[in-house]
Amino acid sequence: MRLALLGCGTVGSEVVRLLHEQAADLAARIGAPLEIAGIAVRRLGRDRGDLPVDPTLFTTDALGLIKRDDVDVVVEVVGGIEPARGWLVEALRAGKSVVTANKALLAEDGAALHDAAAEGGGDLYYEASVAGAIPLLRPLRESLHGDRINRVTGIVNGTTNFILSAMDATGAGFAEALEEATELGYAEADPTADVEGFDAAAKAAILASLAFHTRVGAADVHREGITEVTAADVASAKAMGCTIKLLCIAARGADAAGRETVSVRVHPAMIPLGHPLASVGDAFNAVFVEAEAAGPLMFYGRGAGGAPTASAVLGDVVAVSRNRLAGVRSASESAYADLPVRPMGEALTRYHISLDVADRPGVLEAVAGVFARHDVSIATVRQGPAGGGAAGRGEDADLVIVTHVAPDAALAATVRELRGLDIVRSVASVLRVEGGL
Known part of the structure; x- marks a missing residue:
């Protein structure tokens, strides 16, 4: 089996290394040896250390490499939308199998790739696009196809999980925790894609598409990052027996008209310490799947890094290579349900709201009236002196x-009205609460 490798950075180099080190085992598992036909890179002269590969295999002509008749499988670890989309569509239409780790492309235009795979008759595998080495997408795509999945909740970004874990452990603010993550190599020089939730949103779209047999794109995902999470938020969560995580949540449910829909969102949320995701620390990932027959399932492991991601890539390479040798292809995309994606305002959630209010009689009654006007029920109230100081009436x-569970739109409207009250000095914090607290 002849492979065209697109990209030879952190992940691509690990793919090459593992192909070399495990050549005999991989050949035995597949039934034929794996050979690299060529490696497309941006710069030919870059120092790649002692990478065990013939230097003549490198080329800057990715499209030419893809079009070669002796290429069976195209492995893409370049990332980004273009030119990767054009390369992979070309390969799939030509009947070649494709293995990709490109979450951004799959979330942006996975439909084009699936359509091209159906047209050409090749396989499209992308286990490495979500949660690194964790076997997750294939269980959703194959193992659980006889079941009905109702909800997927996950921590799918290692950078943000490290930052929030550090804030929880040390009491540091966001900026200090981000600085530590950068120094340790967990955060990129430009961490926007991670801390603003773009990376997690792309993965949420892929998970929802597989779980609910519906094409879900990045534009369908409500996205919020963690840049507004403060040390005070983390301390408040601790006081409630909770921790804060950046969650991707994909759920199936009925809308106001009774139609079956899906909702997909990414945002920070408080979860109780007893929740299976609460103990997921450092840069690890975990995904909690709730299925009707199988019940709750937990997938946990390293979600990023060269070696873990390369492991997932090679798992896909073995699968598609076996299929080609057998003259078959995997099951095609399952999007038969075609469920509508309901807006964030209709998603059911709970809010934790911290207010700085005037300390005088009637304040609690006025605040409670706002919640009542928006049909939002209050679960708990905790009142104390500003700043957590000694008891006694001050300004x-x-x-x-x-709150209890309510539509997000009603909760958001409640917060907007609270901001306009004379007795409310400021809305210090608003966080969603998930996980049955």
Whole structure:
């Protein structure tokens, strides 16, 4: 089996290394040896250390490499939308099998890739696009096809999980925790894609598409990052027996008209310490799947890094190579359900709201009236002096409210009205609460 490798950075180099080190085992598992036909790179002269590969295999002509008749499988680890989309569509239409780790492309235009695979008759595998080495997408795509998945909740970005874990452990603010993540190599020089939730949103779209047999794109995902999470938020979560995580949540449910729909969102949320995801620390990933027959399932492991991602890539290479030798292809995309994606405003959630209010009689009654007008029920109220100081009446007080479940639009409208009250000095914090607290 002849492979065209597109990209030879952190992941691509690990793919080459593992292909060399495990050549005999991989050949035995597939039934034929794997050979690299060529490696497309941006710069030919770059120092790649002692990479075990013939230097003559490198080329800057990715499209020419893809079009070669002796290439069976195209492995793409370049990332980005273009030119990767054009390369992979070309390969798939030509009947070649494709293995990719490109979450951004799959979330942006996975439909084009699936359509091209159907047209050409090759396989499209992308286990490495979500949660690195964790076997997750193939269980959703194959193992659980006889079941009905109702909800997927996950921590799918290692950078943000490291930052939030550090804030929880040390009491540091966001900026300090981000600086530590950067120094340790967990955060990129430009961490925007991670801390603003773009990376997690792309993965959420892929998970929802597989779980609910519906094409879901990045534009369908409600996205919020962690840049507004403060040390005070983390301390408040601890006081409630919770921790804060950046969650991707994909759920199946009925809308107001009774139609079956899906909702897909990414945002920071408080979860109780007893939740299976609460103990996931450092840069690890974990995904919690709730299925009707199988019940709750947990997938956990390293979600990023060269070696873990390369492991997932090679797992896909073995699968598609076996299929080609057998003259078959895997099951095609399953999007038969074609469920509508309901807007964030209709998603059911709970809010934790921290208010700085005037410390005088009637304040709690006025605040409660706002919640009642928006048909939002209050679960708990905690009141104390501003800043958590000694008891006794002062000018200001802290009011912490946790709601019962309500539509997000009603909760957001409640917060907007609270901001306009004369007795509310400021809305210090708003966080969603998930996980049955």
